[in-house]
Amino acid sequence: MAGSTNKTVHDIFQSMESGPAAASSTSTAQAWLNNNSHLLGLFIDGKSDVPANRPSRMLTDCKGTQLCSAVVAVEEDVSVCASSSLSGFRTWSELSCSQRANVMLRMVGVLGQHGVCVSEMFDLCDAACPPASLVRLLQFYSSWAQLRGTLIPGWTPLGVVLVVVSDDCSLYNLMIKVLPALAMGNSVIVVPGLRTAAPALLLAQLFTAAGLPAGALNVLTGSDPSLGATVAANPSISYVTYSGNKQDGVTLCKATAGFGVPVSVSSILGARCPFIVFESSDIDSAVDAVIQSAFNKRREVHWVLCVQESVQDRLVSRLRLRMSGMKSVGLQSEEERFLVEAAVQEASSRGATLVQSCAPPPSGAQYPPTVICGAAPSSPFVVCPPPGPLLPLLTFRSNSEAVTLANHSPHGQAASIWTEELTLALETAKSVCVGSVCVNSVSVSDPCLPVSGHKDSGSCTDGGAEGLYQFLRPSSSSSPPLPRSSRLSMDYSHFGSAAPPAIIIPDASASAPKSLPQLVCPDGGRKDVRNAVEAAAKVQPGWMKKSPSARAQSLLSLAKGLEGKRRDLSSSIVQTGLSLDKADEEVELSIARLSDWAAYCDKVQGGTPSLPLSGSALSLPEALGVVGVVLPDKNPLLSMVTLLGAAIAYGNAVILIPSEKSPLPALTFIQVLQASDLPAGLVNVITGSRDQLTAALANHSVIKAIWYWGSAEGVQFLQHSCSSPLKTLLLSSQQKGGKGARDWTHPSVLEEMGRNAVQWKSVWIPTA
Incomplete structure (x- = not known):
């Protein structure tokens, strides 16, 4: 038809342009907020509470608009919450495995009844957890709740588990901590971040309506990560687990040192992850995945594009075509734009070539998607990428060089490998030091996949049967927990600096060897x-x-x-x-x-977990x-x-x-x-x-x-x-x-x- 602006299928495939997003409604979620007078209280002992004379914190939606206020918990609230959680643990842990599993399955039904409100609240807060993913988590961990006594004999729940997340953490990463802890019979105190506070309070109400005993799940909102350390100081807490950015995780570890409570960290945000494209890959599919993952407004990781030299020009040309017409990506603040511009200027001064979708706007917290070609692996914007839609592009010649580039990072969160050769894909996957590898895909996650934080990306395993053991301890007394204590007054810089005492070896002993090559x-x-x-x-x-x-x-x-x-x-x-x-x-x-x-x-072997997706998965120790x-x-x-x-x-x-x-x-x-x-x-x-x-x-x-x-x-x-x-x-x-020493003779x-x-x-x- 003359003058028509409709594009043909051929045109769409050439530009790889995405279709328009459907309009969304938030009326049901807003009605829930209105019912709470736009002031969310604490969730303690199975009910919401708005204590008097408490400070509050403003929560915003995904567009930065003020959404509601949340009460900031104080020391008195922490004490009441810990007492409730201890009582809730006794009630919840005394239930049979089957009873706990049935409660978790009822949660699925309650989510279905209130699915519209839940979905809208997740979208409103940009919680990055589709309701279908939450249902999958509940179904997976309810089955483990059913089978704990059969498949994990000789292990018992820890007690009260504290789950802390940073302001920028997604709800999925919060719930993959909360639900396995509940499935194993623990009670949980959640200290959510800015993005997850409202969804966490909504879910706590719905889970309690499904039959979760009062005190088994409590939610405390606060103004900063220090609330997590305040809760951890309570002697009722048995274990602390954290998800989010590294900075808040370091702060929490330092603040809880000396409390006598173990702390695990999943530094899942801000990690630098390799996106490796071999010459044997489907270039168009790889480029489309790069666009979808690297230039989102909210990114949990920073991707670094590693491309084999023989296909660099072809990939860059497809990137240039795919990026043409893309709009600028919104940033969190003007300060972030200054960081992005500084990185781009530094890259240009070092001889790098820029591929941008459009010219940067003269002002505002926005910046166009930008690929930095010709970057050196040691460049500051590669080692520590700034926030924003920047994608460094590095090149390699051989497979071993690709692995070296991928491992040249303090992080070990994830990697994406693109090749049509299965042997090359598996060899590279085993060689990269990361916890999660996706072949010809990006960011596939499922609770049946065990993922350990490698290097600075974490100190625990989440997902799979292996991720359950962080919430359990041996039933026997052979492994006593750390004794709870108060923080000691220490000068950490002088620890171990005193002159070592002389070690006196009795004459009757066997003499030590005089020459020890590696000793x-x-x-x-x-x-x-x-x-x-x-x-x-x-x-x-x-x-x-x-x-x-x-x-x-x-x-x-x-x-x-x-x-x-x-x-x-x-x-x-x-x-x-x-x-x-x-x-x-x-x-x-x-x-x-x-x-x-x-x-x-x-005897410790990997497996092939069954996923609700078409494909194959491997778990490797x-x-x-x-x-x-x-x-x-x-x-x-x-x-x-x-x-x-x-x-x-x-x-x-x-x-x-x-x-x-x-x-x-x-x-x-x-x-x-x-x-x-x-x-x-x-x-x-x-x-x-x-x-x-x-x-x-x-x-x-x-x-x-x-x-x-x-x-x-x-x-x-x-x-x-x-x-x-x-x-x-x-x-x-x-x-x-x-007193309290480990029994080294026990088989456990x-x-x-x-x-x-x-x-x-x-x-x-x-x-x-």
Whole structure:
């Protein structure tokens, strides 16, 4: 028809232009807000409450318009909430697994009844959690609530779990913490952020209407992340888990150090993630995915486009065509625009080429989608991308160079790999140090996929069966929790700086070897730790790639060597104050424990979770890397081989710090290590001042995890110091008289330590 502006199918495919968005209504959500007088209170003990004389915080919608006010909780509210949660835990945990599952399934029905209000509230607050995703979460975790007693025997809920999220965190990342905690029988206190406060309060009301006992889910709103630390100080809290940006996570870790409560962090926002395009990829599909993921107004991660040189020109030309006509993207503030402009100017001064959809507007909190071509990997706008629609483009030649570019980041959140070659896709997916990999797709998430935070992106696993264990503890008393305490007055900069005391070895003991190639002398210090970490980091990748059977043979040879040194080891244990019979018993248990770990080498396996999407998914266990282990005083040999075996059985390298009180068994064990076929540098033993060596481990960026048995001061120092760079912590405070000490002879310690020795990666491969 003459003069028609309608586009043909060919025109649409050439421009890859998206269609217009449908108009949305928020009348039902506004009616709910009107019913609450646009002032949202706290949700405590199964009902909403607006306490008098409380400050309030203004909540805004996705466009920045004032939506309503939320009450800011004070110390009095925290105390009432904690008491309610403790009572709610008793009621909720006493229900049978089937009863808890039925309550969670009823939540699905209630969501269906109020689906319009829920959907509109999510859209109004830009909560980034479609109701269908929430239903999927409820169905998945209700089934685990049903099967907990059958499939996870010997584990019990922690108690009261505190879930804290930052202002910019999505509701999905909040609920993937809340729902598994409830499914396992815990009660939950939620401290939501700015985006999730209104949806969290709405869901708390609906969940209670579905039959959730009063106190099982409480919501406290506040003005800043400090409220999370205030709640964590309450002795009723058993566990704290955080999701959001790294800055607020570091603040929370430092503020809760010394409370005696474990804290896990998922730094899911602001991470730099690689988008890798190989020459064997479908370029048009990759470009469309880049446009959809990199230039959204609200992005949880910063994508870096890595393109093989042979297809760079073709991809850039398609990007240029696809971006033509795109409007500027709204920013949060004028300050963000200044940061974006500064990054663009710096890139131009370094010789980079810009591809922009349109000219930047003269003013306002907006900026056009911009691709920065020719950027260097070390450029500040690549290493620490500013907020805004900027996409750095890097090039690579070989597959190994692509992996190097992808891993050149302190973050390890996610990666997107584009290729039509399955072998190349799987090889790259296993090599990149991230928790989630999508092949020929972007940002596919499902609760059945276990995802661990790699590097600075997290210290826990969310999703899958593996993500449930952060909300459980062994039912036996073999693993006592950290004792709750008040914060100690400490100067963190001087921790471990005191001169180490002399370590006196009794004459009756077996003499330590004089020449230790990868080990150090009894008065080791910071330099020895650096040397040991360097040796461990060099050998660990090769050890991790060995087959499980090869690692098992090495552990069996270590057990055989231990048996050959039975008499010397018994003599060294006697020097710690035990009788000869008890010492012989500990040696016998240690030999059996190493044999157990040899058998465990090939027992932790990945799987193929079933997703409600067309495609295949893989869950892969991976080694942590280099693990620092500060050994306890009790059972010096058995505890050492238990922790050592757990680490190396699953591919890790180890830095062992023996007990200052009883170092002799570790020194004797060195001879066993030297006679074994373990690679030099895989196991490093450094004796000396526990505090000084602990400080050296905490300050080393290569060490991924620290397992610590020591003083309350050491526990507080590690919680304060190991938040940046982020480390996974397993902490135990040794009390006088051995009160609350771990039972190293109990079989449950094997499963517990084995789960602490691995991290998980999920890989999603679509088929349609």
